[in-house]
Amino acid sequence: MTEDLISKKELLEQTGISYGQLYRWKRKNLIPEDWFIRKSSFTGQETFFPRESILTRIDRIKNMKDELSLDELADVFSPSVSNKVLTRVEIERKHLVTPISIHLFLESGSEKEKQTFSFEEMLCIYVLDQALASGQMNREEGILLVQTFQAYYSKFQDKGCDIILTRKMGIPLFTMLTTGSEVYFDTGVKEVLRLSLNTYLEQLKVKLSESEGF
Amino acid sequence: MKNEQTRPDLNISGVGRAAGGMYRHVRVDGVGKFSGDIDCVSYEVNGTSGLQGNLHCERYVVNGSANIQGSVAADEYQVNGSSKIEGSVKTRQTRIDGITSIKEHLQTDKLIVNGKATIDGKLIGSCVEVAGGITVGKDVECETIEVQGGFKIKGMLNAGTVDIVLHHRCEVEEIGGEQIQVRRKSKVRLLDQFVPAMTPRLKTHIIEGDDIYLEHTHAGTVRGGRITIGPGCEIGAVEYSVSYEQDPESRVGRQVQM
Numbered sequence: 030m031t032e033d034l035i036s037k038k039e040l041l042e043q044t045g046i047s048y049g050q051l052y053r054w055k056r057k058n059l060i061p062e063d064w065f066i067r068k069s070s071f072t073g074q075e076t077f078f079p080r081e082s083i084l085t086r087i088d089r090i091k092n093m094k095d096e097l098s099l100d101e102l103a104d105v106f107s108p109s110v111s112n113k114v115l116t117r118v119e120i121e122r123k124h125l126v127t128p129i130s131i132h133l134f135l136e137s138g139s140e141k142e143k144q145t146f147s148f149e150e151m152l153c154i155y156v157l158d159q160a161l162a163s164g165q166m167n168r169e170e171g172i173l174l175v176q177t178f179q180a181y182y183s184k185f186q187d188k189g190c191d192i193i194l195t196r197k198m199g200i201p202l203f204t205m206l207t208t209g210s211e212v213y214f215d216t217g218v219k220e221v222l223r224l225s226l227n228t229y230l231e232q233l234k235v236k237l238s239e240s241e242g243f
Numbered sequence: 244m245k246n247e248q249t250r251p252d253l254n255i256s257g258v259g260r261a262a263g264g265m266y267r268h269v270r271v272d273g274v275g276k277f278s279g280d281i282d283c284v285s286y287e288v289n290g291t292s293g294l295q296g297n298l299h300c301e302r303y304v305v306n307g308s309a310n311i312q313g314s315v316a317a318d319e320y321q322v323n324g325s326s327k328i329e330g331s332v333k334t335r336q337t338r339i340d341g342i343t344s345i346k347e348h349l350q351t352d353k354l355i356v357n358g359k360a361t362i363d364g365k366l367i368g369s370c371v372e373v374a375g376g377i378t379v380g381k382d383v384e385c386e387t388i389e390v391q392g393g394f395k396i397k398g399m400l401n402a403g404t405v406d407i408v409l410h411h412r413c414e415v416e417e418i419g420g421e422q423i424q425v426r427r428k429s430k431v432r433l434l435d436q437f438v439p440a441m442t443p444r445l446k447t448h449i450i451e452g453d454d455i456y457l458e459h460t461h462a463g464t465v466r467g468g469r470i471t472i473g474p475g476c477e478i479g480a481v482e483y484s485v486s487y488e489q490d491p492e493s494r495v496g497r498q499v500q501m
Binding site: 038042047048049051052053055056074 | 384385386401402403417419420421422448449451452453466467468482501
């Protein structure tokens with residue numbers, strides 16, 4: 030995977046933050062360790078970051094740090110799941126996901142009349158919702174997605190993971206793997222969707238913390 | 244701690260073995276061996292003890308020597324003798340007046356080292372005071388670090404405030420933080436002229452911070468806002484954004500304003 034990288038110096042110039050701030054955010058786990066990419070250059074060692082991710086992250090920290098403390102922010106960005114429980118009514122009222130997705134989620138499980146959802150289940154519905162909204166996945170595959178998620182998400186614990194949807198001759202196949210790892214398929218396989226669960230986790234946490242005020 | 248009242252005490256005076264389990268106070272005055280995880284209020288070793296398992300307690304005090312095969316989670320961790328942990332340690336307060344070695348990480352709020360500490364993993368804390376010596380295999384992350392002794396950090400030192408008073412040789416891969424200050428209190432000793440390898444100095448590749456003051460530092464690159472280079476430094480390149488001052492006794496390869 031060849032990513033577009035940005036050097037530390039360039040990053041600080043562009044965003045106007047200081048070394049101290051960058052290191053403080055790193056300490057508070059607002060910037061993940063594995064974004065610090067060390068490379069040797071002619072002046073010794075230089076640190077690089079994945080350009081897209083770091084710029085959006087810093088932008089978000091700068092925008093949100095007035096309302097939230099650094100520790101609260103760290104919670105938003107951490108890949109670990111919070112232990113919040115949501116009711117169905119709450120989810121619908123906050124417009125977190127479309128009712129179709131909730132319905133589909135319930136259909137794929139054993140409890141059809143579930144009224145409360147754990148944060149992990151909520152995340153699953155959210156991912157399902159986003160995948161459906163992308164228009165690249167149909168409802169049947171959605172059920173498969175939910176089953177894959179529920180069976181294996183806990184195995185990744187706090188390490189972030191991606192879900193890939195591939196199709197070969199029209200047959201769907203879901204794969205879950207650790208974020209950033211490379212994966213190769215044979216030529217007949219088409220990668221349809223790659224969903225980074227960390228991104229969705231963050232989005233969901235932000236949405237929840239934003240809607241708290243209402 | 245739950246059902247504290249119903250837990251038994253465990254005292255070993257002389258030589259003894261015990262299984263793991265839930266105890267109130269565990270105290271070894273001779274030689275004690277435990278074969279299993281222990282959950283207790285206090286774990287005190289005055290002689291020699293070995294634990295094959297993890298330890299969870301409020302107070303961990305070693306006056307003699309202790310060896311723990313697993314990890315330790317404690318409120319207070321105090322070593323006056325010697326303690327060896329094969330796993331990681333998570334505590335609120337840590338004080339090392341003797342010797343301790345930790346194979347994995349140490350996570351603590353306050354760390355005071357007057358003796359010698361060796362941590363093979365990471366050190367994560369908020370307030371670190373080192374008057375003795377410390378060796379860390381990976382990164383150090385803390386809010387403030389005050390050093391009056393020597394250290395060797397094989398990873399990066401990332402702290403809000405770094406205050407180093409050089410008494411021994413200090414070595415670290417990289418320093419990053421807000422306020423970074425490296426000073427040398429003592430005057431040049433007679434010994435230094437004959438054995439230059441013994442002179443107290445800091446050796447590092449990169450220092451990056453908002454306010455930097457350095458003495459007797461050998462570094463490849465120093466980057467930051469306000470940089471002051473005091474006496475005795477050898478620095479490859481300085482990149483500063485706000486201000487720069489340099490002692491004539493120091494050597495700086497080149498300086499650039501960013």
